[in-house]
Amino acid sequence: MIRILIGLVAAIVIATGGFFGFEFYVQQRVAGEVEAAFDQIRATGSKASHGKVSFDLSNHTITVADIAGETAAQPPMSVRIASITASGVSQPDAMRFSAGNIEATGIELGVSMAAQPGLSVSYKAPRITVKDYSGPAGLRRPPVSSSFIDVYRFAIEQFAAITASSVTAPSIAGTMNFGAAMPGGGEFAYSGLAMQDIKDGKIATVKVDGFVFRVDAQQAGKADKLTGDLANVAAYDVDLNAAAAMFDPQKADDERYYRAYRQISAGPYTIKSGQGLNMRIDGLTIDDVGLRPSRLQLPALLAMIPPAGTVPTPAQARDMIEKAARLYEGIRIGNAEMRGLSMETPQGPFKVSAMRFGLENGKVGEFALEGLDTRAPKGPVKVGRFALKSLDIAKLLRMSALFSNPAQRPSPDQALELLPLLEGVEVNGVVAPYKDSNKPVDIDTLSLNWGQFVGPIPSRARLTAKLTGPIDATDAGLQPLVAAGINTLALNCDLGAAWTEASRTFVLDPITLELGNLLKASARVSLANVPRGIFSLDPQQAATVGAQIEAGTMELSLRDMGGVDLAIAQYARAQNVSRDAARRAIVDNIKASGEKTARANPDAVAVVEALTRFIDNPGQTLIIKLTPLGKVPALQLIQVLKSDPMMALAQFRIEASTGL
Numbered sequence: 001m002i003r004i005l006i007g008l009v010a011a012i013v014i015a016t017g018g019f020f021g022f023e024f025y026v027q028q029r030v031a032g033e034v035e036a037a038f039d040q041i042r043a044t045g046s047k048a049s050h051g052k053v054s055f056d057l058s059n060h061t062i063t064v065a066d067i068a069g070e071t072a073a074q075p076p077m078s079v080r081i082a083s084i085t086a087s088g089v090s091q092p093d094a095m096r097f098s099a100g101n102i103e104a105t106g107i108e109l110g111v112s113m114a115a116q117p118g119l120s121v122s123y124k125a126p127r128i129t130v131k132d133y134s135g136p137a138g139l140r141r142p143p144v145s146s147s148f149i150d151v152y153r154f155a156i157e158q159f160a161a162i163t164a165s166s167v168t169a170p171s172i173a174g175t176m177n178f179g180a181a182m183p184g185g186g187e188f189a190y191s192g193l194a195m196q197d198i199k200d201g202k203i204a205t206v207k208v209d210g211f212v213f214r215v216d217a218q219q220a221g222k223a224d225k226l227t228g229d230l231a232n233v234a235a236y237d238v239d240l241n242a243a244a245a246m247f248d249p250q251k252a253d254d255e256r257y258y259r260a261y262r263q264i265s266a267g268p269y270t271i272k273s274g275q276g277l278n279m280r281i282d283g284l285t286i287d288d289v290g291l292r293p294s295r296l297q298l299p300a301l302l303a304m305i306p307p308a309g310t311v312p313t314p315a316q317a318r319d320m321i322e323k324a325a326r327l328y329e330g331i332r333i334g335n336a337e338m339r340g341l342s343m344e345t346p347q348g349p350f351k352v353s354a355m356r357f358g359l360e361n362g363k364v365g366e367f368a369l370e371g372l373d374t375r376a377p378k379g380p381v382k383v384g385r386f387a388l389k390s391l392d393i394a395k396l397l398r399m400s401a402l403f404s405n406p407a408q409r410p411s412p413d414q415a416l417e418l419l420p421l422l423e424g425v426e427v428n429g430v431v432a433p434y435k436d437s438n439k440p441v442d443i444d445t446l447s448l449n450w451g452q453f454v455g456p457i458p459s460r461a462r463l464t465a466k467l468t469g470p471i472d473a474t475d476a477g478l479q480p481l482v483a484a485g486i487n488t489l490a491l492n493c494d495l496g497a498a499w500t501e502a503s504r505t506f507v508l509d510p511i512t513l514e515l516g517n518l519l520k521a522s523a524r525v526s527l528a529n530v531p532r533g534i535f536s537l538d539p540q541q542a543a544t545v546g547a548q549i550e551a552g553t554m555e556l557s558l559r560d561m562g563g564v565d566l567a568i569a570q571y572a573r574a575q576n577v578s579r580d581a582a583r584r585a586i587v588d589n590i591k592a593s594g595e596k597t598a599r600a601n602p603d604a605v606a607v608v609e610a611l612t613r614f615i616d617n618p619g620q621t622l623i624i625k626l627t628p629l630g631k632v633p634a635l636q637l638i639q640v641l642k643s644d645p646m647m648a649l650a651q652f653r654i655e656a657s658t659g660l
Helices: 002-017 027-042 148-160 240-245 298-303 314-329 393-402 412-416 476-483 539-546 563-575 579-600 604-616 634-643 645-649
Strands: 047-049 053-056 061-070 077-087 090-093 096-112 119-136 164-178 185-199 202-219 222-239 258-266 269-273 278-291 331-345 348-360 363-376 379-392 424-433 440-454 457-470 488-500 505-515 519-528 550-560 621-628 652-659
Touching: 027 047, 148 240, 202 240, 222 240, 240 258, 240 278, 314 331, 314 393, 363 393, 379 393, 440 488, 476 563, 550 634, 563 579, 563 604, 579 604, 579 645, 604 621, 604 652, 634 645
Parallel strands: none
Antiparallel strands: 047 061, 053 061, 061 077, 077 096, 090 096, 096 119, 119 164, 164 185, 185 202, 202 222, 222 258, 222 269, 258 278, 269 278, 278 331, 331 348, 348 363, 363 379, 379 424, 424 440, 440 457, 457 488, 488 505, 505 519, 519 550, 550 621, 621 652
């Protein structure tokens, strides 16, 4: 919309700025000066004409009627203006022209698109008014050619040279034609358009009271009518110099971001269709929009659009994907927020409270969706918050180019390289149906983060989860819980892992797991002498350096929260004995096994004593700590554990205790 406004205002500037580079009080020279201005336009190959030129010396008013123009580039852009009247005109110096009021009436603008034959848009504005205008007394450097790029660059340059306190248009109406490739068209209209404080290519505010549209199209072979209504559109601190940089070849290597908008806001926004679509957005806000010239050179972007009806070759498709990736790298968005999305679907209402994201260097810092409320076939679904962290869209596009050939499937190594493109997922407040039960799964928190990459492999990760769900009575493994009268189970876990290159240590910490009112376990496992080479995609290299890894200290803490009594009750039912007898039998079995183990490792005595206390006294916390007696190669330890666990434990000092 801003670009169209620039085109309309530029048309007025072209038709006025050159008209007044003359001696205002010598009326006989007016027509010659106007014609000279139009000659400059015609020199580029474009068409330009005007009707009667009149000048009222008494009130310093000039009127030019029947202005028409058309670019030479194909497809052409055309403009017609019934009349332009400037009042209160003056010339403070030889280079500037001023007018207290400029009014253009009967404005028509037609734009055809080269991307698709027949695709065109036309605009009509009954009246556009410019207040407190000041601009060049003559046309600035004319466009190099009549191409769209040069004409648009010229329009921006003209706009940057003027100042005005306001530009208003009570209404602008338009039509669109989608061309032969997509039959249909539509109409649209803007109301209450106003721009304030225009100077040096900047606009303090741009506001539109309302925007409505109607589109006739084909959906699934059926005729459909789509209508929309957008209100309260506003843009603040608009800087067209940022757009001008996109046309400047000298800025092709400029890596800076130029702020184009401080803020854009709009809403509410409603869309309806004849096939039942009914959508509403309460509000939209976009803050701190910046453009990066090195990634957004417009000629290169336009060149990537293939001619209508052609199928790009694989090489052309990859080139288009690369340019699309650069496009994401060329736009900065401090924060974009959509609020209050609601939509009717065949399954029922679909609602989202808010959606937010920011974008810089082709990477979305966080994409967050909040307050999702919808319905699945099995029942209602609610999501308090869903977030993707540090999603690199530009690199994802480039990776997709590698996988675009269906005959060449990505290797596991290539697929693994997708992992660094996303650094985490977070889900909170999820309530969803569980199978055919009437009890939902409730996910309070589910967060998975990874990072500190060595190549494509993360050397740091953490999983946090807190959820509650019904127990599946048909699952044989859960029958003891069902028999104990437990029909829901809560899970709370926190698992972390991190490698430190300086100390060559790899630590699993925290490791915590809590199962409802049954037990709470925590552990810490460390590995020493872990080389960087272990994070290799080459299995042979990883296995070779893996032989250097040594086992470190391991700690386990297990707190009974009802699980011991549940296990004893299950044993009692299975053996058809009392619970006391079951408890004694379990303790006796532990002691008998401990006597055999103690012969190989005297430290086992302390473990046996701690275990018996843990079983005998519900609510206890069992703590076991294993400390290597020397260097214990981790891979060898794993092999020994499979064949002779007692020999493996003999390589550690074992400490065990219990407490409340």
